[in-house]
Amino acid sequence: MKVFCIESGYFSTDGGAMFGIMSRKIWSGKYPVDDENRCPLAMRCFFIDFGQRKVIFDTGVGQKPIGMDYYRFHHVIDIRQALAEKGYQPEDVTDVVLSHLHFDHCGGCTFLDEKGDIQITFPNAKHWTTLAQWQNSLQPGPWEGDAYLRENLQAVDEAGLLQKLELDDEGIEIFPGLQLKKAQGHTFDQLVAFAQTDQGNFCISGDVVPMCLHINAACIAAIDNHAALAVTEKAQILQEAFQQNCHMVFYHDAVTAYASLRQMGRHISAGVKYPSTNQTLR
Numbered sequence: 001m002k003v004f005c006i007e008s009g010y011f012s013t014d015g016g017a018m019f020g021i022m023s024r025k026i027w028s029g030k031y032p033v034d035d036e037n038r039c040p041l042a043m044r045c046f047f048i049d050f051g052q053r054k055v056i057f058d059t060g061v062g063q064k065p066i067g068m069d070y071y072r073f074h075h076v077i078d079i080r081q082a083l084a085e086k087g088y089q090p091e092d093v094t095d096v097v098l099s100h101l102h103f104d105h106c107g108g109c110t111f112l113d114e115k116g117d118i119q120i121t122f123p124n125a126k127h128w129t130t131l132a133q134w135q136n137s138l139q140p141g142p143w144e145g146d147a148y149l150r151e152n153l154q155a156v157d158e159a160g161l162l163q164k165l166e167l168d169d170e171g172i173e174i175f176p177g178l179q180l181k182k183a184q185g186h187t188f189d190q191l192v193a194f195a196q197t198d199q200g201n202f203c204i205s206g207d208v209v210p211m212c213l214h215i216n217a218a219c220i221a222a223i224d225n226h227a228a229l230a231v232t233e234k235a236q237i238l239q240e241a242f243q244q245n246c247h248m249v250f251y252h253d254a255v256t257a258y259a260s261l262r263q264m265g266r267h268i269s270a271g272v273k274y275p276s277t278n279q280t281l282r
Contacts, residue, residue: 003199004086005249005257006045007277008060008108009076012038018252019213020222027213031255038072040254042276043104045079046204047086048195053175054088055095057193057204058251059108059121066103066149079108080121093122097180098129099206099251100190101137102147110155118155127156128174130182130189131164143225144187165191183208183237185230186221192237194244202258203241204249208234211253215261215270238268247274 015037019027024037033039043060059079080090098106109127113119134157137148156162165172167189171181179194186207193204203209208230213219215238217231224230241248242261249258253276260271 001051001198002047002049002086003197003202004047005277006047006056006060006079006082007075007077008043008045008079008082009073010040010042010254011061011071011073011104012040013071015039017222018211020220020224020227022213022216022219027219030213031211041252042250042254044249044251044253044257044276045108046202046249047083047088048178048197048202049088050175050177050197053094053178054092055097055178055195056083056093056122056125057097057249058099058105058206059096061104062107062109062111062121062152064107064110064112064118064151066107068103068146078111080111090122091124093125095174095178096122096125096127097178097191097193097204098127099192099204099208100133100187101129101153102144102187102207103149103152105206105251106152107149109152118151120155120159120161123159123161125161127153127162128180128191129153129162129164130191131166132189133187133191134162134164136188147187181237181240183233185226185233186224188225194241194246196244201244201246202249203237203244203246204251205237205241206251208237209248209250211250212248212256212259212270212273213253214250215248215259215268217267235268242268
Protein backbone atom coordinates (compact mmCIF):
# COMPACT_ATOMS: atom_id res chain seq x y z
CA MET A 1 0.00 0.00 0.00
CA LYS A 2 1.45 3.36 -1.07
CA VAL A 3 0.41 6.71 0.36
CA PHE A 4 1.86 10.01 -0.79
CA CYS A 5 1.17 13.69 -1.36
CA ILE A 6 1.37 15.45 -4.71
CA GLU A 7 2.23 19.12 -4.39
CA SER A 8 0.36 20.13 -7.56
CA GLY A 9 1.11 23.85 -7.38
CA TYR A 10 0.87 27.03 -5.34
CA PHE A 11 -0.87 30.37 -5.34
CA SER A 12 -1.34 33.24 -2.95
CA THR A 13 -4.21 35.28 -1.58
CA ASP A 14 -4.98 37.82 1.13
CA GLY A 15 -4.32 36.57 4.65
CA GLY A 16 -7.62 37.92 5.89
CA ALA A 17 -9.47 35.82 3.31
CA MET A 18 -7.95 32.64 4.74
CA PHE A 19 -7.92 33.37 8.47
CA GLY A 20 -11.11 35.41 8.85
CA ILE A 21 -11.67 36.90 12.29
CA MET A 22 -8.42 35.51 13.70
CA SER A 23 -6.16 38.50 14.36
CA ARG A 24 -3.19 38.96 12.02
CA LYS A 25 -1.07 39.41 15.16
CA ILE A 26 -1.79 35.76 15.99
CA TRP A 27 -1.67 34.05 12.60
CA SER A 28 1.23 36.00 11.09
CA GLY A 29 3.52 34.62 13.78
CA LYS A 30 2.66 31.09 12.70
CA TYR A 31 2.30 31.33 8.93
CA PRO A 32 4.29 33.18 6.24
CA VAL A 33 2.92 36.47 4.90
CA ASP A 34 4.47 39.14 2.68
CA ASP A 35 4.29 42.93 2.80
CA GLU A 36 1.13 42.86 0.67
CA ASN A 37 -0.58 40.71 3.31
CA ARG A 38 -0.57 37.76 0.89
CA CYS A 39 -0.05 34.20 2.09
CA PRO A 40 1.20 31.21 0.06
CA LEU A 41 -1.30 28.39 -0.41
CA ALA A 42 -0.65 24.84 -1.57
CA MET A 43 -2.84 22.60 -3.70
CA ARG A 44 -1.93 19.29 -2.10
CA CYS A 45 -3.45 16.26 -3.76
CA PHE A 46 -3.33 12.97 -1.86
CA PHE A 47 -2.91 9.51 -3.36
CA ILE A 48 -3.57 6.10 -1.84
CA ASP A 49 -2.98 2.77 -3.53
CA PHE A 50 -5.36 0.38 -1.76
CA GLY A 51 -4.46 -2.48 -4.08
CA GLN A 52 -7.32 -2.99 -6.51
CA ARG A 53 -8.46 0.60 -5.95
CA LYS A 54 -6.11 3.52 -6.55
CA VAL A 55 -7.52 6.81 -5.35
CA ILE A 56 -6.53 10.44 -5.80
CA PHE A 57 -8.12 13.08 -3.59
CA ASP A 58 -8.58 16.42 -5.40
CA THR A 59 -6.59 17.28 -8.52
CA GLY A 60 -5.38 20.87 -8.13
CA VAL A 61 -6.00 23.73 -10.53
CA GLY A 62 -4.64 21.81 -13.52
CA GLN A 63 -2.80 23.30 -16.46
CA LYS A 64 -5.66 24.67 -18.55
CA PRO A 65 -5.48 28.48 -18.82
CA ILE A 66 -7.91 30.12 -16.39
CA GLY A 67 -6.96 33.80 -16.57
CA MET A 68 -6.97 34.52 -12.83
CA ASP A 69 -3.79 36.54 -12.43
CA TYR A 70 -4.79 37.77 -8.97
CA TYR A 71 -3.91 34.38 -7.47
CA ARG A 72 -0.37 34.31 -8.89
CA PHE A 73 -0.29 30.59 -9.58
CA HIS A 74 3.23 29.16 -9.71
CA HIS A 75 5.07 25.82 -9.72
CA VAL A 76 1.93 24.20 -11.19
CA ILE A 77 2.80 20.68 -12.28
CA ASP A 78 1.36 18.09 -14.62
CA ILE A 79 -0.31 15.65 -12.24
CA ARG A 80 0.13 12.87 -14.81
CA GLN A 81 3.89 13.34 -14.69
CA ALA A 82 3.86 13.42 -10.88
CA LEU A 83 2.11 10.04 -10.85
CA ALA A 84 4.49 8.62 -13.45
CA GLU A 85 7.42 9.51 -11.22
CA LYS A 86 5.80 7.31 -8.56
CA GLY A 87 5.26 4.44 -10.99
CA TYR A 88 1.61 5.05 -11.92
CA GLN A 89 -0.22 5.99 -15.11
CA PRO A 90 -3.45 8.04 -15.21
CA GLU A 91 -5.25 4.94 -16.48
CA ASP A 92 -4.35 3.16 -13.22
CA VAL A 93 -6.47 5.51 -11.11
CA THR A 94 -9.84 3.95 -10.27
CA ASP A 95 -11.34 6.71 -8.12
CA VAL A 96 -11.07 10.49 -7.92
CA VAL A 97 -12.59 11.92 -4.73
CA LEU A 98 -13.37 15.63 -5.11
CA SER A 99 -13.87 17.47 -1.84
CA HIS A 100 -15.80 20.10 -3.82
CA LEU A 101 -15.81 21.55 -7.31
CA HIS A 102 -14.08 24.91 -6.89
CA PHE A 103 -11.56 25.35 -9.70
CA ASP A 104 -8.48 24.94 -7.48
CA HIS A 105 -9.63 21.48 -6.37
CA CYS A 106 -10.83 19.85 -9.59
CA GLY A 107 -9.07 21.61 -12.47
CA GLY A 108 -6.71 18.68 -12.96
CA CYS A 109 -9.58 16.34 -13.87
CA THR A 110 -9.23 17.44 -17.50
CA PHE A 111 -6.46 18.76 -19.70
CA LEU A 112 -5.95 20.21 -23.17
CA ASP A 113 -4.37 17.93 -25.76
CA GLU A 114 -2.06 19.07 -28.54
CA LYS A 115 -5.07 20.12 -30.65
CA GLY A 116 -6.49 22.20 -27.80
CA ASP A 117 -9.32 19.75 -27.15
CA ILE A 118 -10.36 18.85 -23.61
CA GLN A 119 -9.49 15.32 -22.51
CA ILE A 120 -10.21 13.41 -19.30
CA THR A 121 -7.10 12.99 -17.16
CA PHE A 122 -8.22 9.77 -15.45
CA PRO A 123 -10.32 8.01 -18.11
CA ASN A 124 -10.97 4.83 -16.10
CA ALA A 125 -11.86 6.47 -12.80
CA LYS A 126 -15.12 7.12 -11.05
CA HIS A 127 -15.13 10.78 -10.02
CA TRP A 128 -16.97 11.25 -6.72
CA THR A 129 -18.86 14.42 -5.82
CA THR A 130 -22.27 15.22 -4.34
CA LEU A 131 -25.42 16.06 -6.22
CA ALA A 132 -25.87 19.31 -4.30
CA GLN A 133 -22.31 20.43 -5.06
CA TRP A 134 -22.73 19.55 -8.75
CA GLN A 135 -25.98 21.46 -8.99
CA ASN A 136 -24.40 24.43 -7.23
CA SER A 137 -21.51 24.37 -9.70
CA LEU A 138 -23.97 24.66 -12.59
CA GLN A 139 -25.95 27.53 -11.08
CA PRO A 140 -23.83 29.15 -8.37
CA GLY A 141 -24.90 32.20 -6.43
CA PRO A 142 -22.94 35.47 -6.70
CA TRP A 143 -20.76 34.51 -3.70
CA GLU A 144 -19.29 31.54 -5.57
CA GLY A 145 -19.85 32.57 -9.17
CA ASP A 146 -16.15 32.78 -10.06
CA ALA A 147 -15.21 29.56 -8.25
CA TYR A 148 -16.60 27.11 -10.81
CA LEU A 149 -15.34 26.44 -14.34
CA ARG A 150 -17.55 24.23 -16.49
CA GLU A 151 -14.65 22.87 -18.55
CA ASN A 152 -13.17 21.17 -15.49
CA LEU A 153 -15.83 18.44 -15.27
CA GLN A 154 -18.23 18.72 -18.20
CA ALA A 155 -16.37 16.05 -20.21
CA VAL A 156 -16.19 13.81 -17.14
CA ASP A 157 -19.95 14.06 -16.67
CA GLU A 158 -20.70 13.49 -20.35
CA ALA A 159 -18.56 10.34 -20.24
CA GLY A 160 -20.67 8.97 -17.37
CA LEU A 161 -17.75 9.04 -14.94
CA LEU A 162 -19.16 11.56 -12.46
CA GLN A 163 -20.82 9.95 -9.43
CA LYS A 164 -23.22 12.41 -7.76
CA LEU A 165 -23.88 11.25 -4.22
CA GLU A 166 -26.84 12.09 -1.99
CA LEU A 167 -25.55 11.35 1.49
CA ASP A 168 -27.22 11.19 4.86
CA ASP A 169 -25.34 12.02 8.05
CA GLU A 170 -23.81 8.53 8.18
CA GLY A 171 -22.06 8.93 4.85
CA ILE A 172 -21.06 6.00 2.65
CA GLU A 173 -18.27 3.45 2.52
CA ILE A 174 -17.43 3.25 -1.18
CA PHE A 175 -15.19 0.26 -0.48
CA PRO A 176 -13.55 -1.18 2.66
CA GLY A 177 -11.12 1.34 4.05
CA LEU A 178 -12.60 4.46 2.47
CA GLN A 179 -15.60 6.30 3.91
CA LEU A 180 -17.05 9.54 2.55
CA LYS A 181 -19.09 11.98 4.60
CA LYS A 182 -20.58 15.36 3.76
CA ALA A 183 -19.88 18.69 5.44
CA GLN A 184 -21.33 22.16 5.09
CA GLY A 185 -20.08 25.70 5.60
CA HIS A 186 -17.43 26.49 3.02
CA THR A 187 -19.80 25.39 0.26
CA PHE A 188 -22.64 22.92 -0.18
CA ASP A 189 -22.21 19.21 0.58
CA GLN A 190 -18.44 18.93 0.54
CA LEU A 191 -16.96 15.44 0.69
CA VAL A 192 -14.70 14.54 3.61
CA ALA A 193 -12.78 11.28 3.26
CA PHE A 194 -11.74 8.95 6.07
CA ALA A 195 -9.11 6.49 4.84
CA GLN A 196 -7.67 3.51 6.69
CA THR A 197 -4.23 2.39 5.49
CA ASP A 198 -1.34 0.32 6.78
CA GLN A 199 0.57 3.60 7.10
CA GLY A 200 -2.07 5.08 9.40
CA ASN A 201 -5.50 6.62 9.10
CA PHE A 202 -6.07 9.87 7.27
CA CYS A 203 -8.81 12.47 7.11
CA ILE A 204 -8.80 14.38 3.83
CA SER A 205 -11.21 17.27 4.27
CA GLY A 206 -10.47 19.76 1.50
CA ASP A 207 -11.54 23.21 2.66
CA VAL A 208 -13.31 22.06 5.83
CA VAL A 209 -9.90 22.17 7.55
CA PRO A 210 -7.72 23.64 4.77
CA MET A 211 -4.67 24.57 6.89
CA CYS A 212 -3.23 23.53 10.22
CA LEU A 213 -4.25 26.81 11.88
CA HIS A 214 -7.86 26.08 10.95
CA ILE A 215 -7.95 23.35 13.57
CA ASN A 216 -8.48 26.31 15.92
CA ALA A 217 -12.23 26.63 16.47
CA ALA A 218 -12.24 30.40 15.87
CA CYS A 219 -10.28 30.21 12.62
CA ILE A 220 -12.43 29.95 9.52
CA ALA A 221 -11.90 31.48 6.10
CA ALA A 222 -13.70 34.73 5.36
CA ILE A 223 -14.73 33.22 2.03
CA ASP A 224 -16.78 30.44 3.65
CA ASN A 225 -20.46 30.57 2.69
CA HIS A 226 -21.85 30.10 6.20
CA ALA A 227 -19.50 30.97 9.05
CA ALA A 228 -21.41 29.53 12.02
CA LEU A 229 -22.20 26.33 10.14
CA ALA A 230 -18.56 25.98 9.07
CA VAL A 231 -17.46 26.17 12.72
CA THR A 232 -19.95 23.51 13.82
CA GLU A 233 -19.25 21.12 10.96
CA LYS A 234 -15.48 21.48 11.36
CA ALA A 235 -15.69 20.62 15.06
CA GLN A 236 -17.64 17.45 14.25
CA ILE A 237 -15.18 16.36 11.58
CA LEU A 238 -12.20 16.99 13.85
CA GLN A 239 -13.78 15.01 16.66
CA GLU A 240 -14.47 12.08 14.39
CA ALA A 241 -10.95 12.24 12.93
CA PHE A 242 -9.50 12.20 16.45
CA GLN A 243 -11.66 9.24 17.45
CA GLN A 244 -10.43 7.33 14.40
CA ASN A 245 -6.81 8.25 15.19
CA CYS A 246 -6.48 10.06 11.87
CA HIS A 247 -3.86 12.41 10.58
CA MET A 248 -5.44 15.54 9.12
CA VAL A 249 -4.28 16.27 5.59
CA PHE A 250 -4.17 20.00 4.79
CA TYR A 251 -4.92 20.83 1.18
CA HIS A 252 -3.91 24.49 1.29
CA ASP A 253 -1.19 24.62 3.93
CA ALA A 254 2.12 25.43 2.24
CA VAL A 255 4.06 24.74 5.46
CA THR A 256 2.43 21.65 7.03
CA ALA A 257 1.31 18.73 4.87
CA TYR A 258 -0.55 16.84 7.60
CA ALA A 259 -0.65 16.46 11.37
CA SER A 260 -1.76 14.09 14.08
CA LEU A 261 -4.50 15.22 16.46
CA ARG A 262 -4.72 15.42 20.25
CA GLN A 263 -7.42 16.32 22.74
CA MET A 264 -6.87 19.52 24.73
CA GLY A 265 -9.74 19.84 27.20
CA ARG A 266 -12.89 20.19 25.11
CA HIS A 267 -10.99 21.02 21.94
CA ILE A 268 -8.94 19.19 19.33
CA SER A 269 -5.49 20.56 18.50
CA ALA A 270 -2.60 19.61 16.24
CA GLY A 271 -0.09 17.09 17.54
CA VAL A 272 2.93 16.07 15.48
CA LYS A 273 3.22 18.17 12.32
CA TYR A 274 4.70 16.83 9.10
CA PRO A 275 6.19 19.56 6.91
CA SER A 276 5.50 20.25 3.27
CA THR A 277 8.19 19.25 0.81
CA ASN A 278 7.97 22.68 -0.86
CA GLN A 279 11.13 24.75 -0.42
CA THR A 280 10.07 27.81 -2.43
CA LEU A 281 7.33 29.42 -0.37
CA ARG A 282 6.20 32.79 -1.63
